[in-house]
Amino acid sequence: xxEVHLVYYSPALSTRKIMRSIGKEFNTTIKEHDxxxxxxxxxxxTKEDTVIFGVPVYSGRVPAMAVDYLQQIKGESTPAILVxxxxxxxxxxxxxxxxNICQGNGFIPFAAGAFIAQHSxxxxxxxxxxDEKDKLKIADFVKKSIKKYQSLDSxxxxxxxxxxxPYREVSKIPxxxxxxxxxxxxxTCVKMCPTHAITEDNPKKTDKDLCISCARCIAxxxxxxRKFRGLIYSIARRKFESKLAGVRKDxxxxxxx
Ligand SMILES: Cc1cc2nc3c(=O)[nH]c(=O)nc-3n(C[C@H](O)[C@H](O)[C@H](O)COP(=O)(O)O)c2cc1C
Numbered sequence: 001x002x003e004v005h006l007v008y009y010s011p012a013l014s015t016r017k018i019m020r021s022i023g024k025e026f027n028t029t030i031k032e033h034d035x036x037x038x039x040x041x042x043x044x045x046t047k048e049d050t051v052i053f054g055v056p057v058y059s060g061r062v063p064a065m066a067v068d069y070l071q072q073i074k075g076e077s078t079p080a081i082l083v084x085x086x087x088x089x090x091x092x093x094x095x096x097x098x099x100n101i102c103q104g105n106g107f108i109p110f111a112a113g114a115f116i117a118q119h120s121x122x123x124x125x126x127x128x129x130x131d132e133k134d135k136l137k138i139a140d141f142v143k144k145s146i147k148k149y150q151s152l153d154s155x156x157x158x159x160x161x162x163x164x165x166p167y168r169e170v171s172k173i174p175x176x177x178x179x180x181x182x183x184x185x186x187x188t189c190v191k192m193c194p195t196h197a198i199t200e201d202n203p204k205k206t207d208k209d210l211c212i213s214c215a216r217c218i219a220x221x222x223x224x225x226r227k228f229r230g231l232i233y234s235i236a237r238r239k240f241e242s243k244l245a246g247v248r249k250d251x252x253x254x255x256x257x
Pocket of ligand 1: 120
């Protein structure tokens with residue numbers, strides 16, 4: 001592989017973490033393209049490149065904003081590896097949707113993986129993942145992907161991944177993080193919010209209509225001031241965690257045949 005590129009959308013930074021671990025397993029120079037806050041310049045790749053696409057799972061789908069950005073990235077029969085990262089519930093149609101977007105834009109997906117990371121809304125679910133076991137799985141995934149890449153030829157079929165079409169319906173999650181008195185108005189969340197739902201004049205507040213509950217503001221707040229709070233959140237958290245906090249799901253891989 002000549003040039004390996006990581007292209008990822010990662011509001012709460014765990015997809016980025018997994019993508020970087022994947023990148024490290026390739027013994028070559030890696031170029032990173034973080035599309036969480038958009039694409040500054042047109043992004044296109046040739047068939048000499050290999051592109052690894054990474055997205056988190058939102059309601060079993062590729063996040064809507066990521067779809068918009070991914071649609072602007074073009075390949076030219078460019079080999080691609082697809083990665084989704086989910087919070088230990090399910091990833092449903094995410095890999096299929098990612099595959100269809102990438103294939104439609106000139107990429108040839110030949111490997112895909114679904115990995116698990118700490119849930120960005122309910123942090124006791126998949127707590128502290130990815131962990132050491134996940135790192136071994138990542139190394140195995142990359143080893144197998146490289147082998148597959150080396151055997152790619154014109155007889156290779158299309159990659160099959162889990163998922164259904166029509167995709168699942170997505171509904172808005174009615175949970176919005178807010179800041180508390182620890183907030184020192186540093187402006188980090190204002191700058192980093194991918195939907196501009198937080199304003200400079202009162203960064204403790206969040207515009208409910210714009211917020212996509214991505215938890216980026218929580219992940220980047222230097223004061224640890226921003227959190228999901230309130231009764232509805234506490235009830236949802238208890239229910240979600242009682243079902244999933246004690247369950248361990250493992251990464252799943254798919255390769256072209
Ligand atoms: C709006 C939203 C919807 C989510 N939907 C799912 C889901 O359907 N299944 C799941 O297992 N995790 C779900 N998660 C958890 C994320 O997929 C998981 O925390 C992921 O690691 C977040 O990636 P990031 O840290 O790169 O933003 C959701 C998280 C958010 C914010």
